[in-house]
Amino acid sequence: MGVLVVVVLAAAGFYVYFGVLGFHAPADVTESVRANANVSVERAYGGFVVRPTDALDAGTRRAGDGVGVVFYPGGRVAPDAYLSSAARVVEATGVTVFVPRMRANLAVLSQGKASAVIDDERGIDEWVVGGHSLGGAMACRYANANPGRVDGLLLVGAYCDRPVERIPALSVVGTRDVVLDRERFQETMGNLPANASVVRIDGMNHSQAGWYYGQARGQRATVSYPTAHDRLAVAVADWLCEAFDRCPTPANASSTRPHPTLISRSGEPTGMTDPSIDVNAGPRAPNQTYHYFRDDDTEELLETRFASQLPVPEVGEVVEFGSLPIDRSDGDARAEGDLDVDDQAYVVRERSYQYVQPEFPADDPASDQEITILGVNLYVDPYDDDAHAADD
Secondary structure, three states: OHHHHHHHHHHHHHHHHHHHOOEOOOHHHHHHHHOOOOEEEEEEOOEEEEEEOOOOOHHHHHHHOOEEEEEEOOOOEOHHHHHHHHHHHHHHHOOEEEEOOOHHHOHHHOOOHHHHHHHHOOOOOEEEEEEEOHHHHHHHHHHHHOOOOOOEEEEEOOOOOOOOOOOOEEEEEEOOOOOOOHHHHHHOHHHOOOOOEEEEEOOOOHHHHOOOOOOOOOOOOOOOHHHHHHHHHHHHHHHHHHHHOOOOOHHHOOOOOOOOEEEEOOOOOOOOOOOOOOOOOOOOOOOOOEEEEEOOOOOOEEEEEEEOOOOOOOOOOEEOHHHOOOOEEOOOOEEOOOOOOOOOOEEEEEEEEEEEOOOOOOOOOOOOOOOOEEEEEEEEEEEOOOOEOOOO
16 A cells, blocks of 8 residues: 555656646737737647638748648647747748647657647648657657658757658757757767758757746746747748748748848849849959848848858758858958868758848948848768768
């Protein structure tokens, strides 16, 4: 009887700690998501379903039509904690996000939960399964065991402890995430598909995959929850666009994916060059390509301070950064400097796109203009002619 009492008390304590006392979103955050006209929130699968509504622009809705994302919560985290980030992803992509409840808030006890969603939903043509932290690891196990049912893998602050092959994958990690075992994360990179994309979000911590407080060993973020969710949504949107060709129509893209019109006046043809536009570029650095962006709302031309001489390398292309003729300019004169890389060859493992806000000098006429420009991130591995090295 004594042993039985101990077992019962331990089981009850386990359930209370992980299930009843799990991490939840603040009530005002949940209410703000429910009040968002662009999304609808439904109770299903013990958790929630976040869908786009007709209030979301048509271009984004068309891009995400027929795509479902089943997202496994992290350990001891309740599904409502992910409503805010799920809503931002839905607004940016038009997909439908399912956040089911895990038994005792532990995905390790509900590894097959995605099957219930996939079997029950109609009108979904492509399924992305993913998760946060422990939920991400269990999503990898599901993808490993059900290769014919999963079209893509989405991890946030997580790693795969089982190999997943032949599907697009995105792994998002915050630079302030110290809860994630970084050593284990690096050791298991080989379990991701060969074409996996890894995106690091500056300032984001572990709990900002959702919206909850009190994470043990958590580190303070340097960005707000809404900012982290915006950046997460852009990363997912860019990945869906590149890997699944699910791209919002530029003219109708959501506010998280601005699309001003690019006009190139020199360098490689872009297909968007408009030679009829006369732009006073001002001082130029030699041997540079200047780009301009036209604000789609005001049709005003704004010069960027971004300059590029060479086209962006393709994935798999071998490059030698140390020997590339790259100039760095202060806008008035050429400034030369060495890049912080060796003169050896590198192979481009993955490239991603981001939207960044330019910083104009205070005395620049464009300093009071808000315009978003496109940046390109290249992730490379050392190249030894025979095989790719494992270290970044």
